[in-house]
Amino acid sequence: MTDMPATAETVTTMTSPKSKITAKNVEVFYGDTHAIKDVDVEIEDRNVTAFIGPSGCGKSTFLRCLNRMNDTIDICRVEGRIEIDGEDIYDKKVDPVQLRAKVGMVFQKPNPFPKSIYDNIAYGPRIHGLARSKRDLDDIVEKSLRRGAIWDEVKDRLQEPGTGLSGGQQQRLCIARAIATEPEVLLMDEPCSALDPIATDQVENLIDELRQDYSVVIVTHSMQQAARVSQKTAFFHLGNLVEYGETDQIFTNPQDPRTESYISGRIG
Numbered sequence: 001m002t003d004m005p006a007t008a009e010t011v012t013t014m015t016s017p018k019s020k021i022t023a024k025n026v027e028v029f030y031g032d033t034h035a036i037k038d039v040d041v042e043i044e045d046r047n048v049t050a051f052i053g054p055s056g057c058g059k060s061t062f063l064r065c066l067n068r069m070n071d072t073i074d075i076c077r078v079e080g081r082i083e084i085d086g087e088d089i090y091d092k093k094v095d096p097v098q099l100r101a102k103v104g105m106v107f108q109k110p111n112p113f114p115k116s117i118y119d120n121i122a123y124g125p126r127i128h129g130l131a132r133s134k135r136d137l138d139d140i141v142e143k144s145l146r147r148g149a150i151w152d153e154v155k156d157r158l159q160e161p162g163t164g165l166s167g168g169q170q171q172r173l174c175i176a177r178a179i180a181t182e183p184e185v186l187l188m189d190e191p192c193s194a195l196d197p198i199a200t201d202q203v204e205n206l207i208d209e210l211r212q213d214y215s216v217v218i219v220t221h222s223m224q225q226a227a228r229v230s231q232k233t234a235f236f237h238l239g240n241l242v243e244y245g246e247t248d249q250i251f252t253n254p255q256d257p258r259t260e261s262y263i264s265g266r267i268g
């Protein structure tokens with residue numbers, strides 16, 4: 001019998017995206033509260049991973065471990081190991097400010113700086129020394145706003161305040177700002193929860209575009225959104241990572257009864 005030629009399907013499975021972030025035995029405590037319990041996970045490059053689960057299950061806490069945002073919370077203690085591209089991000093040599101340029105973050109509520117649209121984007125590249133000249137900076141600003149799918153709406157008003165934009169525009173501005181420091185990972189903590197359905201749709205389309213270049217991790221309360229935008233889904237419950245897998249499988253054929261209860265609306 002001759003070997004079967006590689007079909008599109010076999011090629012796809014053989015070239016699955018490589019792992020970008022590896023977390024091992026991660027535990028997080030806020031004082032006596034044990035918020036994350038022994039979590040192991042591998043997050044893929046150039047894909048969207050959704051964190052879902054009931055309120056208080058630890059989604060945001062775990063997300064914030066990935067760029068050490070929890071360092072800013074005094075009572076928070078993180079244990080275990082998290083690597084990005086094989087490097088321990090909690091190593092003493094790692095500068096958290098540099099790390100956060102590489103692992104950008106977008107929050108629930110759009111939070112543009114009280115500066116012009118231009119300066120919102122230029123701020124990060126300036127402090128990280130990414131532009132050698134005004135022209136370089138102009139290029140970075142334009143490229144980031146284009147990548148954030150908002151260039152056409154703001155190109156004639158770059159000197160106006162970022163806070164004067166609509167909520168959806170502000171959120172795309174914040175995504176563009178995160179992109180401007182050339183990150184490799186984008187963390188998004190419920191990025192659409194303050195947006196109307198049209199702005200949500202625009203941001204979801206943008207997330208889908210961004211996965212061509214970045215590893216995107218999104219916390220969402222909306223299972224529909226997780227199903228629409230992600231390729232991988234992690235279900236958290238009471239600080240445990242209960243189930244992690246292909247989004248389609250999690251929503252159509254969950255393996256754990258707790259996942260099944262959550263997606264069918266019985267818990268959460």
Ligand SMILES: Nc1ncnc2c1ncn2[C@@H]1O[C@H](COP(=O)(O)OP(=O)(O)OP(=O)(O)O)[C@@H](O)[C@H]1O
Nearest residue numbers: 030033035053054055056057058059060061062073
């Ligand atoms: N800054 C903090 N100080 C003390 N406890 C905290 C802090 N942040 C979160 N916690 C606790 O850690 C646990 C996990 O919270 P976290 O915000 O990560 O959950 P979540 O799944 O993101 O919730 P939600 O969906 O409601 O945003 C909860 O018990 C919460 O009360």
